[in-house]
Amino acid sequence: MAAAISIKGLYKKYGPRYVLDNLSFDVEKGSIYGFLGQNGAGKTTTIKILSGLSIPDEGQIIIDNMDLSAEADNIKNILGLVPQDSEFYDERTALSQMNYFASLKGLSKSEAQEVSNLLLERVGLQSEMTKKVGSFSHGMKKRLSIAQALLNDPKILILDEPTNGLDPVGVRQVKQIIQECNENGITILVSSHNLLEVQEICTHIGILKNGKLITEGTIEEIRRLESNGVITVGIYNISPEIVDLVENMDYVVKTKIKENNILEIYVNSEVDVKPELNKLIVENGGQVFKLIENSLSLEDAYLNATGMKE
């Protein structure tokens, strides 16, 4: 699959500290790539570099087959950016704000009016377009910011933490707009520190930690990364020998002993391993009083991968 964005060996230093440290990844054409990481991981720094607002110390960026270092202006024409915080004039209406941005992009008055109307409708602000932006909620401003980013009919849309600080309705609206943009052929790069908020719309996910991409893949691949399930076994007479035997099984990733004779077994297997585990424990003298399997959520896989989980 062709890459809409290809980042190779990106480094960015602030003072003596590298905030991007040999960062490389591709965003496939037509995908919705969730660029995830905790606060300070380097997401905004990467996005600023991609949108030409910051210069990397090293590395190559190819966007839609153009090298950013040589064709920044052409790239601007095919890129839409929704920054974390957009600046609007509170006294202007949404429509006049959009018309103003459209005129900055070189559209005539009538073209601007037409496109602005269309885009405000696309982000669900059609009945609010003559209201002053100062009266808008955070979610409405975010949708206005997306409309603004769509003014140049971009091939690629980059959104920096678009769901941050929104209420659940606002999150749902923004996700729906992102998905509709994608259905209309726009490749999406969306950053977030909240996997749960974006996972249902992403086709791919990359996890950034301290400026490095620590994990990458399709949603399904990420889920399978460490373990795809956890089996909770209650054993009355749990012993170190039983734990050792369990840990040595092929599909067991790790085990954790919990209170009340509970052994948590993280497994990575496509088939049901409960009968085999039960047999092993019982044959070695264990008295099993409960055995439950839960599949791991993507959130768990994320926390495992970022080392946020104990």
Ligand SMILES: Nc1ncnc2c1ncn2[C@@H]1O[C@H](COP(=O)(O)OP(=O)(O)OP(=O)(O)O)[C@@H](O)[C@H]1O
């Ligand atoms: N202009 C700057 N000067 C110095 N340090 C900076 C600058 N911009 C960012 N940093 C530092 O670089 C690191 C990465 O910041 P960045 O904003 O890219 O992270 P992030 O993943 O987007 O997090 P957040 O979600 O909090 O914005 C942080 O430690 C931040 O303090």
